[in-house]
Amino acid sequence: MRTQLRRLDTTALVYLALIGVLIIGAVLVATTGRNFFSPGNVRDILTGMSVLGFVAIGQTLVILGASLDLSVPYVMSLASLVAAQTMNGSDAMVLPAVLLTLVVTACIGLANGLIVTVLGVHGFVATLGVGLILKGYLDTNYKGTEGSVPWSFQLFGATGVGPVPISTIVMLALAGLVAFLLVRTRFGHHLFAVGGNSEVARLSGVRQRLPLIGAHIGSSVCAGLAGLLLASRLGVGSPTVGSQGSYDLLSIAAVVLGGTVLMGGRGSIWGTIGGVAIFAVLDNLMSVMQFNPFLKDVIRGLVIIIAVALYARRRVIARRIRFADAPPGPNIATGAVPERDLEIDRDLETDGDLETDRDPEAEREGSRG
């Protein structure tokens, strides 16, 4: 039973957890005599998913490349301001404003990517620094909300097909596109390779920098899309809209909750969407049950730790199955097989143990030469 649970794909586990949360939510809400799955509530949950979803899709890219993006809240705020100011209430400016926002955010992502790859600054520090620079710019130049968004663009955040908001559909479409990029294109494969082990990727002939720069641009553009969505909801641009939601840490938490490894190289977009959905359902549940807003943070924190603790025990096996068929020997540069494998998987088949015993040694041999 235990091994069966371990064999389960991480993404499947995320969705099992989501179903569990949904069941708990439905039961709890039913005790108060209401329906958790009423169209209005489903719409609320899906709306809650959309903004964090956009940010988390981008964050997944960056984390897969073994980097981080802490600048997203400020990119979102800046995007909402750029969009709202450029539109300034006129319908004709909607398209130019959206394009300008995407270009601006792409430039920020390019800066992040170049600092991380060319200057060799840790992603945490680089994006924290860029975020602080943006924060300083925003705080200095904007005293409050500015610009205005025409009604035609506000519809983006306000309408829906049945109970499903347009913004969520766009977010899911973007998730599909990015998932396709990751699984089917060279960019995706190289990003996984660089995130798993940058040095091995380089030795295998992968340009280390390009995928990571691409991931950072993707992350900033996704944050820009989230900022556009927020601008369309608020009707104005706001310099604090991103940092108020602490989207940087929540998006990282959602990505990790979705089974992506924080050290990079493993994970999936659909897992992230599952993680975002878990957050959205929990938030909605706590709102419906009228929890104290501070208690929400407590529960969020506990869920993050407990959920990730559950994955951390079984995620390792997924990495091993991937390489189980490969012949053992120094030629498999599986790279970062964490030493914790040895501890956790001692109860598994012996041939597997032999293989893990060999890998770190082969790696060390390689790095010495």
Next chain:
Amino acid sequence: MNPRTPEARLGDGGLRRLIGRAADPRGAVVVLLIVILIAIVVLNPSFAEPGALMRFIQRVSPVAIVAIGQYFVIVSGEFDLSMGAVVTAQVMTAGHLIGEDDSKTVPVLIIMLVIGGVVGIVNGLATTLLKVPSFIVTLGTMLVIHGAVMWWTGGAATGNPAESFRQLGRGGIEGIPILGLLPYAVLILVAVTVFAVWISRRPFGRTVVAIGDNAEAVAFAGANVWRTKTLAFVLSSLAATVAGVLLAGYAGVHPSVGQGYEFTAITAVVLGGVVLGGGRGTVLGALIGAFTLESLFTLLNFTSVPATMRDAIQGAIIIAAVAYSGVVFAKKRRRPATSATTSPTNDQTDPSTTSAGTLSPIQLTGGDEAARK
């Protein structure tokens, strides 16, 4: 007596060595600190008075103590994002439990230390035994602690704690010659620094650095990785607790006290030459990083730069510092491989520089070393 060595020709080895030291990232931050302090004194000469300097150190103390705590966690290869929340929690605890009752000061101090210890143990055990990345663990505990304290206190500022408690943060020993007032915060900072330096030279401190470099090797060498890491987290939370005690006295009780301290501490530590990912850095580096950061903010206060640009400058500085140290370390690593013939002479400059190639014994030892290589 060896005229062919480069420093004998140049004859300014001492200067070159000094420049070499200053170009080193850890030396560079000291140079930066000195430059900033000189700039402050030029703009505001009264800053150099002993009393004003003491007040400056008093103001930096909480940040410096938090940075020293963060140092142990970062050098072991982990993050502690919960520090800011711990500071806030301790400040609010002090405000709520002590109230106006002087007799409660000591018991509540003990309670606060226990809270700090428990947070550290939880962070450490979840990271080491549950194998959750520390970034996620401490992010979770940050949310939990902050939420729990705000839930308990209602998220509102309360009255300040009793005066005897606040003395720790704002008071001092009066009547000292020259200084005038010696703040308790400065004494506490000195005590924390001495303790941290001492413990970083004990087996514990060495093991923490080794774990940050290569945890597997340390485990194979027989050290207890999880216990050491947990202890590092405990030290970090206790440092946040001490900072909370100081801030409750210095800044008063408010739910925004301590906000963002985790990132300030990480910035300070990184500025001080401690490498994210662990394995490299010193306590004093973290301390100097904290002082550099705070003196930079002080300098900005004296200039016409708007206060809101403070963040932007902090961001630019941290990127520049890490990029610079990365470039220097990469160059150092590359040097022996690409220019093997020149490296012995480079090494040789170090032992012989004090007398700049004029005294033969030192020159000879340098030559011997080169010959041995």
